[in-house]
Amino acid sequence: MSTSARWSDLGPRVFSAVVMLVLAALGLWAGGYVFAIGVWITGSLMVWELVRMLAPAARGLPVQLALLSGGALVLAWLLPGLLVLPLLIGAALVGMGQLRHERWRYVGFTAAILLACHAMVMLREVAGLPWILWVICVVIASDVAGYFVGKTLGGRKFWPRISPKKTWSGTIGGWVAAAVIGVIFGFVTGAGPMLAPISVLVAFTGQMGDIAESAIKRHTGVKDSSNLIPGHGGVLDRFDAMLGAALAASLLWGLGLMPGLT
Template identity: 50%
Template structure:
């Protein structure tokens, strides 16, 4: 969401967004073991990236082991009642945090966010169906794309230069506006209440805070990208940081308010 600069990152940014959105929406549509498997795979991969970033010298088996254990925990937790699921999700997070000489709490918080998000989205899909997960994905994508273009064309003051120096207020507000439009569109074919547009804007802000949180972590550990898994475009954590923040917000809201059934 920065002003000026090169546009060379536009095509890979849009391309990765389209591919991941297509895969994600297909998995959401299929549901069940397909979506849960994807959630477990993505969660495990992000824990792999987190471990490589934060554990000194963790270039060998440890990140792979953490990825496998974390992904398995998400998948198995989906099969368990909630009172058993959350302790299971905590186990790999504690194991990984124990490997660090410092910042154990930071690792624990990010790893738990990744695994709780994967598990939470899988259970949310089972309980509430397809439409609200598609809404979540589209709000996050609209926030990212609109923020990118608003930041490039309008520029202006930086939003939080110490944490994320590329973000501008114009990009932040552009993301909120795009999210509001997604909310208005979903009002036309769902029975959601009139609060949906501003809830979409809050979801957009949560997405932006997820991105800022990852930026702060990378500055803390001194890395540019979470990994090179996506050539020339960083890692899965770099692409899913906003989705993490938005998902956690949506899952929290779903515990506090009634999520309406969608009627076409």
């Protein structure tokens, strides 16, 4: 592969990334309903893309299940915390009943999307801005480092049957970048040096989110979840790693294993 071909997608990726970063920064700074609505829309679009992949012939169903999922996220914001888990899983199960095939893939991935989106909103509103920025920076740093290290060094594939472009060099480069972010935010949040290995764990779960979405795409025979984001494919393509990272961070938080955050 020539050098120009290897880096041919860099321009659209950078432009789209800048636009998404600006929108995300505005939402994060505003917080409250502004950030929550952005997350709800993102989650709904991910479900829309998922249904289009799993049931391409089901006209109208992607929109219906996207609206159902978005509505469940809004209700989860309004209802007491004890009702959130059954509400979001219940919404995924209701959608599952509308599909003739791929039901278990749908319910598993949709439940992950909904729980991760709700976790992102709670991290911003309850834990505070530094903690949601930590999760986002861990994912972005590991993704960017993984992309450039993998493109530059190449080498053995991480999981060739599922994600043929992901290399071990890029994966490890992503872990190193996540650890650096952990050290920085360890000082910012007062969590200390233990946030570095936790950041590597969160980065790893983010990479597994990416792998999980790649597995669905290979199973359904599609290259991208959609073409909504130039250079990145679909919303699910761009935020699959954020799903895994948000779920891991919220689980650690809930178990009381996050240093500096109770």
